[in-house]
Amino acid sequence: MRSIMAQRGDSTAADPASRTLVLGVDAARRIVQCGPNAALVLGREPAELIGRPAAELVAEDGKADLEALLEALEAGQERRAVLTVQGTAAGAGATDAVVTAQPMVGGVGEGSLAGLLYVRVALPPSERYQDPALMRRALMDDPLTRFGASLDLDQSAKGLVDVIVPHFCTTASVLVLESLVAADEVHSESGSAVLRRIAVTSDDGNPAWTATFPIGEVLIYPEGTPYREVLDTARPVHLPHVDADQAGDIARKWRRRPVGDLLTGGSMVLLPLIARDTLLGFIACTRVPGFRRFDAYDVEIGMEFAARAAIVIDNARLFSRERATALTLQRSLLPNRLSAPSSVEVRHRYLPGSKLVEVGGDWYESIALPGARVALIVGDVAGHGVRAAVTMGRLRTALHTLANLELPPADALHVMHELMIELGEQEPHFATCVYAVYDATTGTIEVASAGHLPPLLVAPDGSNGYLAVPPAPPLGVAGGQAIESREFTVEDGSVFVIYTDGLVENRGRDIDDGLARLQSIFGPDTIDRPMEDLAKATLDGVYADHHRDDIAVLLARLRRLPEDRCASWTLPADPAAVRRARGLVRARLDEWGLGDLTDTTELLASELITNALRYAPGPIELRLLLERTVVCEVLDRSAALPRLRHAADDDENGRGLLVVSQLAHRWGTRRTAAGKVVWCEQIVPGVDPDPSEPVSTWPGENHHRE
Numbered sequence: 001m002r003s004i005m006a007q008r009g010d011s012t013a014a015d016p017a018s019r020t021l022v023l024g025v026d027a028a029r030r031i032v033q034c035g036p037n038a039a040l041v042l043g044r045e046p047a048e049l050i051g052r053p054a055a056e057l058v059a060e061d062g063k064a065d066l067e068a069l070l071e072a073l074e075a076g077q078e079r080r081a082v083l084t085v086q087g088t089a090a091g092a093g094a095t096d097a098v099v100t101a102q103p104m105v106g107g108v109g110e111g112s113l114a115g116l117l118y119v120r121v122a123l124p125p126s127e128r129y130q131d132p133a134l135m136r137r138a139l140m141d142d143p144l145t146r147f148g149a150s151l152d153l154d155q156s157a158k159g160l161v162d163v164i165v166p167h168f169c170t171t172a173s174v175l176v177l178e179s180l181v182a183a184d185e186v187h188s189e190s191g192s193a194v195l196r197r198i199a200v201t202s203d204d205g206n207p208a209w210t211a212t213f214p215i216g217e218v219l220i221y222p223e224g225t226p227y228r229e230v231l232d233t234a235r236p237v238h239l240p241h242v243d244a245d246q247a248g249d250i251a252r253k254w255r256r257r258p259v260g261d262l263l264t265g266g267s268m269v270l271l272p273l274i275a276r277d278t279l280l281g282f283i284a285c286t287r288v289p290g291f292r293r294f295d296a297y298d299v300e301i302g303m304e305f306a307a308r309a310a311i312v313i314d315n316a317r318l319f320s321r322e323r324a325t326a327l328t329l330q331r332s333l334l335p336n337r338l339s340a341p342s343s344v345e346v347r348h349r350y351l352p353g354s355k356l357v358e359v360g361g362d363w364y365e366s367i368a369l370p371g372a373r374v375a376l377i378v379g380d381v382a383g384h385g386v387r388a389a390v391t392m393g394r395l396r397t398a399l400h401t402l403a404n405l406e407l408p409p410a411d412a413l414h415v416m417h418e419l420m421i422e423l424g425e426q427e428p429h430f431a432t433c434v435y436a437v438y439d440a441t442t443g444t445i446e447v448a449s450a451g452h453l454p455p456l457l458v459a460p461d462g463s464n465g466y467l468a469v470p471p472a473p474p475l476g477v478a479g480g481q482a483i484e485s486r487e488f489t490v491e492d493g494s495v496f497v498i499y500t501d502g503l504v505e506n507r508g509r510d511i512d513d514g515l516a517r518l519q520s521i522f523g524p525d526t527i528d529r530p531m532e533d534l535a536k537a538t539l540d541g542v543y544a545d546h547h548r549d550d551i552a553v554l555l556a557r558l559r560r561l562p563e564d565r566c567a568s569w570t571l572p573a574d575p576a577a578v579r580r581a582r583g584l585v586r587a588r589l590d591e592w593g594l595g596d597l598t599d600t601t602e603l604l605a606s607e608l609i610t611n612a613l614r615y616a617p618g619p620i621e622l623r624l625l626l627e628r629t630v631v632c633e634v635l636d637r638s639a640a641l642p643r644l645r646h647a648a649d650d651d652e653n654g655r656g657l658l659v660v661s662q663l664a665h666r667w668g669t670r671r672t673a674a675g676k677v678v679w680c681e682q683i684v685p686g687v688d689p690d691p692s693e694p695v696s697t698w699p700g701e702n703h704h705r706e
Helices: 038-042 060-074 132-140 142-148 153-167 208-212 226-233 244-254 258-263 296-333 386-404 409-424 511-520 531-538 576-591 595-615 656-663
Strands: 018-026 031-034 079-086 094-103 113-122 171-177 195-202 237-239 267-275 278-287 345-351 361-369 373-381 431-439 444-450 456-458 464-466 485-489 494-499 551-558 566-571 620-626 629-636 666-671 676-683
Touching: 018 038, 038 113, 060 079, 060 094, 060 113, 132 153, 132 296, 153 171, 153 195, 153 278, 153 296, 195 208, 208 258, 226 237, 226 267, 226 278, 244 258, 267 296, 278 296, 345 361, 345 531, 361 386, 361 551, 373 386, 373 494, 373 551, 386 409, 386 431, 409 431, 409 444, 431 494, 464 511, 494 531, 531 551, 566 576, 576 595, 576 620, 595 620, 595 629, 595 656, 595 676, 656 666, 656 676
Parallel strands: none
Antiparallel strands: 018 031, 018 113, 079 094, 094 113, 171 195, 171 278, 237 267, 267 278, 345 551, 361 373, 373 431, 431 444, 444 485, 456 464, 456 494, 494 551, 566 620, 620 629, 629 676, 666 676
16 A cells, blocks of 8 residues: 555644645555655655655654654554654755654554654745635634633733734734723723733744833834824734835834844734724734735735734723722722731631632621620622622621621621612622621620531631531521521630631532631641731632632631739629729729729719619629720610610709710620620720721732732
8 A cells, every 4th residue: 555645634734834744654664655745845756755664754863753653653652753854865955843643543564554644844934824715714713712712811912922923924912002901991092002012922033022022011102103103093004025224214213223123124014903993902913034025915814813803802801891890899898907806816818719700799807896805707799790899898888887786696697688688679699698706705706607608616726627507598598597696615715717618619629628628727736826827828729720719718816805804793783882883993993003094984884883773673793894995894684775865954864874975985785695785995095996907908919910
């Protein structure tokens, strides 16, 4: 079976920068079939190759590599290598080629076809870009679909130049309006518009192209240059031949000398990128000397490609603008400071979704509450984009208000659920949320959850587990069971971790594996590790996930308030309790070295106790806390909350809470299981009552700049 076979179309046939010869090799490793273009690839006629050993195709230094390819054929494997091939006669030229060995099924015995060798060599410069139909097919078919699948501006531009070089030119760069890169609205721009070069590539091996036309450069092209002309006219600019004088003139006006050397003798066409009647930028295409010059038909093919590429660029622009808007909105709605009692250390991590995923609705919150307590919250609104960010802002604001009203976690989430039901009448919404309140005076934490993943509690010895919080459906999902809370006793120094599902779940990992990974982060050294290190460790390995969802993590190291900063007394329901309370307050403030606050605190305690004696049955508890402020609390057994009112001139009572509101820095009430607490606080001289540090930057910001 020795023959000259017709040229077969392989996967490289659409590549205008190369030419492929197909050779058939038998079991004896001799050439038994040859394509008709042997003279174009190897410089020899097909008849001269038939019957020759395949080893004669390559020089001595390449025989071992060819032998490996032929052995792969015998083993039924496909292999590829870059070899220096040569003709079979003296004086035949040598050239580098990509040789692919492809086995044939059933090729057994001498003379039978064992496999095919595809020998692909680069076209000489004079022969590239000769076939317009081949160029059009290479530009318009699969490559456009491939790079158009990305909604990232930089990736789209990189894919664009990788297609146009080498199929259309030897060097190309993409320049777009700077306002487009900044995700602003693009308006009608003049030739003096500010541009940014977002992609450059060349295949002539000259590094001067990327050095002279660097990626990321922001510039305004000078008047009198072809670059300015394409911006002024929004029409293609065709320079069939750039002579030395013309190239030098461009270089002088641009004040960039290397431009003259690179453009001299070449051919150039500038293709405007126009989408929805708006100029977005242009593609600069160049063929260096030795290649066929651009003609009018090339310009037509290039403009057809540029028109489709402009749609891809515009889609990426619109996506970038919407994502930047949602990200900016989301960041503005997230807390700019976290507060907690002095005995509680809080750290957070927030990471937006990757650029392939829209911005979501994750949020976190840490709110210091009166009485050395802190509300710790993490939530996740379903969906992505601006709507999810807006809904997140609504919920966070509402929940912040409910926390300051000191509603218990379950009650607060119930109110949030009703709010989500109301919002769902206009547009369906639902969200998950976990809400915890830690009391640093008792060492207990009360947790409620609405459809959220369970919190992780890490003991000081490193043992950890997920808390069994009563399940409830997400906020906004009607017909579910009631939201309940559960109280847990916490060892001093424990770490409490709440998070969103993006931390433990992705496309390639089951959620159970993610939960196990989170547990493995916290070991016996947890109590000694800095909180910042623990926060960083939670995000290890997530940055490389290109389909990552939003991630919000809140960690709190929970410690009780020192015993010497908390004093509590039970007083009988007797008017004499007021005088006793004054003595107790005076003695405790003297111990704390706060004698300057004695008179005011005695008066405040008297008014609060008098109010409790008047309206509540049973004994009364008085408590003083020294935190960043001095807090005075009176606990009684009445669930009725006092109301501030202005007494008339002839009223004999009703002025107690008015006095409290005037003298205290803050005051308020909250219900308890047995009654209520009325509290007030005073500023300690020389101590900032709100030392929470503002969050100037969020972790991961440098990874997601738009």
